[in-house]
Amino acid sequence: MRRNPQVAEATVYRLSRYLQSVQRLDADAVGTVSSSEIGRLSGVSAAQVRKDFSYFGGFGRPGVGYSISELRQHLARILRVDREQRIVIVGIGHLGAALAAYPGFQQRGFRIVGLFDSDPTKIGITLAGHRVRDVEELPALVEPLKVSIGAIAVPARSAQAVADKMVAGKVAAILNFAPVMLEVREDVVVKNVDVTRELECLAYYLPAP
Amino acid sequence: MRRNPQVAEATVYRLSRYLQSVQRLDADAVGTVSSSEIGRLSGVSAAQVRKDFSYFGGFGRPGVGYSISELRQHLARILRVDREQRIVIVGIGHLGAALAAYPGFQQRGFRIVGLFDSDPTKIGITLAGHRVRDVEELPALVEPLKVSIGAIAVPARSAQAVADKMVAGKVAAILNFAPVMLEVREDVVVKNVDVTRELECLAYYLPAP
């Protein structure tokens, strides 16, 4: 699962926050930034920031800090968003349509290159500049479209079948919005986003009635 | 932040997975289930399952396992989903509309009781059985509507202002879909869902080009 066994998933997650913070900074082009400033912007301790960077060799100058533009490049390369990552969305319901229309992906290096559904009333319609294709065509299109990540936005009962088609087409990673555990070849990385789960976890912290 | 300092956030997250697994089981009404079976269904070790349960006193019988219906009740009570939790959604764009239409919330104890937006062209329209209200009315409506959780589905630039209104109205928790760190009174629990961040974390595990 992990590309580099000494780097924890929590570290990767924070790297993404650092990148977000640094990108906000970059507009102002201040030139240099310290680990404590990055920590403040990201809600993390300065020591944690430096430790996280150190797993990748460290890219600051003692007494000075980190060059904002270099830091942004380093983080983008580590997170593989220094190149375009191409994604397909399967399941053009409310959620799939919302994802297709979301401008935030393009802004951060992700490009939607295909929409798929199995519903004949949806196949053929155009959304956010893409014609919705039959999901049966998906396996054959992953490679020509150079897809690296597939997003699953179908109901729980069809999610595994969609995942199988993605794996058959050789996507490298899957972002799964359906509330089920997918079974995939172990070299395929899966991440789940389950809004109901997040609500349940929030509810735990609610005061007693 | 934590209700019970000896229970980690990761444990709460797993409890929600256990509940999901047990609910799938409950349909079949097998009567009893073992920690290893729950673990298999949830992708967790059997020892971890038992340890997690033990934080709440343990509710199994040695040699037998866990009564499925009792387990479901225990988990639901711990996660506070044994009672209805009432939520409002602010921001009726693509995402907010998708959330409002999602049937999975109601099925698992969450009830949407209000939709809000600041856009005059949206205020007044009806969606999933709810009339969209002006977000300015939100603070005054949290208590009468008995809202415990507020969901923020507005653009990043307006998310903090919405959070402030929620806090003013005294919601207990916020689910934030905007890619910004919210500043709130520290007794308000915030969880962030950032799809772009999930994509970035996935991209990290992608094979080199």
Add this chain to the structure above:
DNA sequence: ACTTGTGAAGCATTTCACAGCC
């Protein structure tokens, strides 16, 4: 004087392994 990078210490979480119960 200020900041990075990093071993070492401190803390948290997970796994182990087994006593006790059905």
Add this chain to the structure above:
DNA sequence: GGCTGTGAAATGCTTCACAAGT
């Protein structure tokens, strides 16, 4: 025989604190 509940060991993660660089 099989399963739970739980201290103890093992592992993993974060914070500390300081040498070294600017």
